[in-house]
Amino acid sequence: xxxxxxxxxxxxxLLSFLVLYTxxxxxxxxVYAIGxxxxxxxxxxxxxxxxxxxxxxxxxxxxxxxxxxxxxxxxLDGRRLPAPVSSxxxxxxxxxxxxxxxxxxxxxxxxxxxxSALACEMDLSxxxxxxxxxxxxxxxxxxxKRASGEKVNGADFACDSESWLVYVxxxxxQERWGENFEEYYAVLEAIAEDVCGQQLMINGRTACATYFxxxxxxxxxxxxxxxxxxxxxxxxxxxxDAFCDGYLSEAVFSADExxxxxxxxxxxxxDFSGPEEDWFQNQxxxxxxxxxxxxxxxxxxxxxxxRSMLSLRSACLEISYADGSYTFTVRxxxxxxxxxxxxxVFLARQGxxxxxxxxxxxxxxxxxx
Numbered sequence: 001x002x003x004x005x006x007x008x009x010x011x012x013x014l015l016s017f018l019v020l021y022t023x024x025x026x027x028x029x030x031v032y033a034i035g036x037x038x039x040x041x042x043x044x045x046x047x048x049x050x051x052x053x054x055x056x057x058x059x060x061x062x063x064x065x066x067x068x069x070x071x072x073x074x075x076l077d078g079r080r081l082p083a084p085v086s087s088x089x090x091x092x093x094x095x096x097x098x099x100x101x102x103x104x105x106x107x108x109x110x111x112x113x114x115x116s117a118l119a120c121e122m123d124l125s126x127x128x129x130x131x132x133x134x135x136x137x138x139x140x141x142x143x144x145k146r147a148s149g150e151k152v153n154g155a156d157f158a159c160d161s162e163s164w165l166v167y168v169x170x171x172x173x174q175e176r177w178g179e180n181f182e183e184y185y186a187v188l189e190a191i192a193e194d195v196c197g198q199q200l201m202i203n204g205r206t207a208c209a210t211y212f213x214x215x216x217x218x219x220x221x222x223x224x225x226x227x228x229x230x231x232x233x234x235x236x237x238x239x240x241d242a243f244c245d246g247y248l249s250e251a252v253f254s255a256d257e258x259x260x261x262x263x264x265x266x267x268x269x270x271d272f273s274g275p276e277e278d279w280f281q282n283q284x285x286x287x288x289x290x291x292x293x294x295x296x297x298x299x300x301x302x303x304x305x306x307r308s309m310l311s312l313r314s315a316c317l318e319i320s321y322a323d324g325s326y327t328f329t330v331r332x333x334x335x336x337x338x339x340x341x342x343x344x345v346f347l348a349r350q351g352x353x354x355x356x357x358x359x360x361x362x363x364x365x366x367x368x369x
Contacts, residue, residue: 093110094110095146096108096154097113098154099158105155110139110196111192111196113142113167114135114138116167116170118192120164121341122341124188129354130345132354133339133358135196137209139195139198140199140200140207142156142157143206144208170185197368197369200362200367207362208233209362210338212333212337212340212341213340213342214241214341215238215342215343216288216290216314216332217238217241218235218236218288219235219338219343220288220335222338224286224290225303225315225335225337230337234363235286236360241342247331247342248331249313251310251311251328253325253328254326255272255325258296259272265301268301274297276324279297280295280296280326281296289316290336291306291316291317294306313334314331316330316332338362339358344361347360355367
């Protein structure tokens with residue numbers, strides 16, 4: 001594709017994003033209705049009944065994280081992709097994985113791990129370029145964890161094969177997919193063969209390429225979720241996510257359930273003596289819309305702490321109280337940092353290739369080949 005043709009394609013893609021972002025920003029009622037009409041059972045049940053795999057990063061030295069207003073629009077403005085850098089990764093290398101389900105320590109080739117992890121992370125009906133972007137993010141994240149030197153029961157990281165979290169053996173895929181196994185596995189092998197060894201780099205080092213299911217319309221900076229560090233994980237607009245099944249969910253809790261859930265945080269001194277409707281106070285949101293902090297019973301919690309305490313899909317939430325119950329209206333699914341899987345699918349369907357998707361969600365990083 002010529003630079004002129006590619007530039008025209010980028011402009012059209014940018015226009016699509018701007019139209020969607022305007023709809024997302026100015027017509028929230030319509031977005032809510034679309035989310036409700038298109039939602040599946042998984043998007044309406046509370047998060048006490050649903051879970052999703054989310055990688056958590058290792059801490060880094062404190063750095064300033066840019067705000068969404070200063071985030072780079074990356075490839076959408078028609079600029080060229082950054083030049084690729086060479087990689088020293090070997091397809092014959094291994095990951096060591098502790099399986100929390102079977103209590104076994106596994107030694108898995110990089111190629112085998114990538115096939116398995118991709119099966120755990122993304123529906124194979126997704127466009128090929130989205131699957132490739134996901135595979136590179138997987139390889140990068142777990143290479144980062146391996147390089148960190150922090151061990152989990154003697155392994156580079158942990159999985160739960162029984163729950164299809166991070167890694168699952170080939171036999172489990174055969175059992176689940178039945179007569180479709182050969183077809184599905186061939187897709188996974190082809191993706192892994194194409195991108196295994198490619199990883200995202202920052203200043204010559206493997207980046208912490210986190211990802212998640214669905215954004216709240218924007219991704220989030222790492223600092224607003226995990227504190228200082230990982231400044232290269234910036235917030236970007238991801239408006240296509242608002243039209244994805246699972247974008248919107250509700251969770252309803254009684255006052256007793258809130259009090260019991262708060263008991264998980266034994267070190268916190270909550271005061272629930274006041275009126276129930278006043279238990280939640282002073283919610284502070286980030287520019288991306290996620291809860292940075294909120295007070296519960298006089299105790300300040302981070303959005304991540306509240307989300308974990310109540311098993312909510314995301315920290316982008318609104319709280320209402322009526323008839324003795326709290327209703328949490330939640331947008332998005334996941335911590336919000338890094339690449340949105342739903343956003344990757346959306347961009348791929350607009351014609352973006354995997355390098356463009358990665359360049360958009362991880363601005364400033366270089367892709368090794």
